Amino acid sequence: MSVPRPAAVIVLAAGEGTRMKSSTPKVLHELCGRALVDHMLAAARGLSPERLIIVIGHAREQVEAHLAGSGPDARAVVQEEQNGTGHAVRTVLETVGTIAGTVLVTYGDTPLLRTETLAELLATHAAEGNAVTVLTAEVPDPTGYGRIIRDTTGAVLAIVEEKDASPEQRAVREMNSGVYAFDGLLLADAVKRVSTANAQGEEYLTDVLSILREEGHRVGAHVAADHVEVEGVNDRVQLAAARQVINARLLEGHMRAGVTIIDPASTWVDVGVRIEPDAVVHPGTQLHGATVIGAGAQVGPASTLTDTTVGPGAVVRNAVCDHAEIGPDASVGPYAYLRPGTVLGRKAKAGTYVEMKNARLGDGSKVPHLTYVGDATIGEGSNIGASSVFVNYDGVDKHHTTIGDHVRVGSDNMLIAPVVVGDGAYTAAGSVITNDVPPGAMAVARARQRNVAGWVERKRPGTAAARAAREAADQAADQAPVTGDEDERGTDG
Numbered sequence: 001m002s003v004p005r006p007a008a009v010i011v012l013a014a015g016e017g018t019r020m021k022s023s024t025p026k027v028l029h030e031l032c033g034r035a036l037v038d039h040m041l042a043a044a045r046g047l048s049p050e051r052l053i054i055v056i057g058h059a060r061e062q063v064e065a066h067l068a069g070s071g072p073d074a075r076a077v078v079q080e081e082q083n084g085t086g087h088a089v090r091t092v093l094e095t096v097g098t099i100a101g102t103v104l105v106t107y108g109d110t111p112l113l114r115t116e117t118l119a120e121l122l123a124t125h126a127a128e129g130n131a132v133t134v135l136t137a138e139v140p141d142p143t144g145y146g147r148i149i150r151d152t153t154g155a156v157l158a159i160v161e162e163k164d165a166s167p168e169q170r171a172v173r174e175m176n177s178g179v180y181a182f183d184g185l186l187l188a189d190a191v192k193r194v195s196t197a198n199a200q201g202e203e204y205l206t207d208v209l210s211i212l213r214e215e216g217h218r219v220g221a222h223v224a225a226d227h228v229e230v231e232g233v234n235d236r237v238q239l240a241a242a243r244q245v246i247n248a249r250l251l252e253g254h255m256r257a258g259v260t261i262i263d264p265a266s267t268w269v270d271v272g273v274r275i276e277p278d279a280v281v282h283p284g285t286q287l288h289g290a291t292v293i294g295a296g297a298q299v300g301p302a303s304t305l306t307d308t309t310v311g312p313g314a315v316v317r318n319a320v321c322d323h324a325e326i327g328p329d330a331s332v333g334p335y336a337y338l339r340p341g342t343v344l345g346r347k348a349k350a351g352t353y354v355e356m357k358n359a360r361l362g363d364g365s366k367v368p369h370l371t372y373v374g375d376a377t378i379g380e381g382s383n384i385g386a387s388s389v390f391v392n393y394d395g396v397d398k399h400h401t402t403i404g405d406h407v408r409v410g411s412d413n414m415l416i417a418p419v420v421v422g423d424g425a426y427t428a429a430g431s432v433i434t435n436d437v438p439p440g441a442m443a444v445a446r447a448r449q450r451n452v453a454g455w456v457e458r459k460r461p462g463t464a465a466a467r468a469a470r471e472a473a474d475q476a477a478d479q480a481p482v483t484g485d486e487d488e489r490g491t492d493g
Contacts, residue, residue: 003119004126007101007184012088013037013108014079019235025059027108039111046115055079055088060331068123069252084202086194099184106179109232111242117229124222125181131217132209137227145175156219159206163199177230270460357404376401385411392417
C-alpha cells in the first residue's frame with residue numbers, strides 16, 4: 001500500500017474536557033506512560049508529516065509547557081475562543097497560511113488511533129481522489145457521536161451532529177470519528193464559509209463536507225477495521241477503558257516478541273518499557289517509564305518498577321524499584337525497596353525488608369535482610385548483617401559510608417557516616433561504628449555487658465516477669481546438686 005506523506009497533521013486539543021472533572025487539562029491525562037495528546041502525536045509522527053500542528057486553547061499554559069518537551073517538530077496554534085472544530089481549523093490556516101497537499105485533521109483525545117489506521121485513511125483518500133475522506137466506524141452505541149449520512153449508492157451526503165439529528169438519523173450506527181483527510185486548498189476555501197446555524201452556534205468542521213459535496217467535489221469515507229480505535233476519551237470511565245486497550249496491545253507485542261507474561265490481566269506496562277526475550281513477568285507487576293528488563297530476568301509477583309534497569313538473569317520479587325539499576329543475575333526482595341541512585345552489581349543481593357537509596361552494591365555483595373543502606377558504596381564480596389543501618393543523615397546534611405571488598409559487617413550495626421570500613425575488615429554484632437576501620441581489622445564498638453541480679457523482683461514486684469523470675473530461681477535452687485556435708489547432716493542421727 002502506497003501511503004502519501006501528508007502535508008500537515010492538525011491535532012485539535014483546545015477543548016476543556018469538563019466531563020473529566022479535573023484541574024488537569026483533558027489531553028494531559030496520562031495512560032500507559034503518555035499523556036492523551038502524546039499518544040496521538042506518536043501516531044501522527046509515524047506518518048512523517050511535513051508539518052505537525054496542535055491547536056490549544058483551554059489551560060494553554062499547561063499544555064504549551066507540556067508540548068515544549070514533546071519535540072521541536074510540533075507547532076502550537078492558539079484558539080482563543082473555542083467556537084467549534086471548524087473554527088479551530090480556520091484559526092490554524094489563518095495563522096500558518098494555506099497548506100497545499102493532503103491535510104489530516106485529528107484529535108488529541110483519541111489515544112487508541114494507530115499510525116496504520118491513519119495510513120489506510122490517507123491511502124483511501126489518495127486512491128479515490130477525494131476532496132475529503134472521513135474516517136468512520138460501525139459502533140454498537142453511537143450516542144454522542146456525529147452520524148454518517150449516506151445516499152442509496154453509499155456515497156457520503158453529510159455528517160449530522162447528534163444534537164441536530166432527527167430520530168431516524170440518530171438510529172444510524174456509523175459514526176464520525178472526527179478524523180479527516182482533506183485536500184488542503186479546498187479545505188482553506190470551504191472552511192471560511194462554514195455556518196454557525198446549529199444548536200451550539202459553533203463552526204462545525206463537518207459542514208465542510210456538505211459544502212464540498214454541493215460544489216461537486218468527491219466526498220469519501222474509510223471505515224476503520226476496529227471501532228474501538230476511533231472512540232475518544234471524555235471522562236474517567238473512558239480513560240480507564242482506553243488504558244486497558246493500550247495495555248493489552250503492549251503486552252501482546254511483548255509476548256509475541258518472546259516474553260512470558262504469566263497473567264496479562266494483572267500486568268501493566270508503559271509504552272516506554274523494553275523487555276528482552278525469555279524474560280518472565282509474574283502477576284501483579286507494574287512496569288513504568290523507561291524500565292528495561294533483560295533477557296531471562298524474572299520480575300514479580302507484586303512488583304512495581306519505574307525507570308529501572310534489570311540485568312539478564314536477575315530476579316526481582318515483591319519489590320518497589322525507582323530509578324534503580326539491578327545487575328545481571330542479581331536478586332532483589334521479597335519486600336525490598338530500591339530508591340533512586342541504587343546500583344546492584346552482578347550477583348548482588350538486596351533481600352527481604354531491605355531499603356537502599358543512592359547506594360552501590362558491588363559484585364557478589366549481599367544485604368540479606370532488615371537493613372537500610374543510604375548514601376553508601378559497598379565493594380565486592382561483602383556481607384551486611386541483619387538489622388543494620390547506614391546512618392547517613394545528621395539532620396542537616398547527608399553523609400557517605402564506604403565499605404570495602406570482602407567486608408563482614410555484623411548484625412545490628414549502626415554505621416555513622418561519614419565512615420570507611422577497609423577491605424577485609426570485620427565489625428562485631430551490635431556495634432556502633434563512628435570511626436574508620438582499617439583493612440583487616442575487627443571493630444568492636446559496644447559496652448561490656450553487666451547483669452544486675454534480682455533487679456526485676458526488686459523494681460517490678462508483682463508483675464508476671466517478677467513471678468517468672470522467682471519461679472525460675474526456685475526451680476534452679478531445687479535442681480542444684482547436694483554437697484557432701486549436706487548428705488552427712490541428713491544422715492546424722
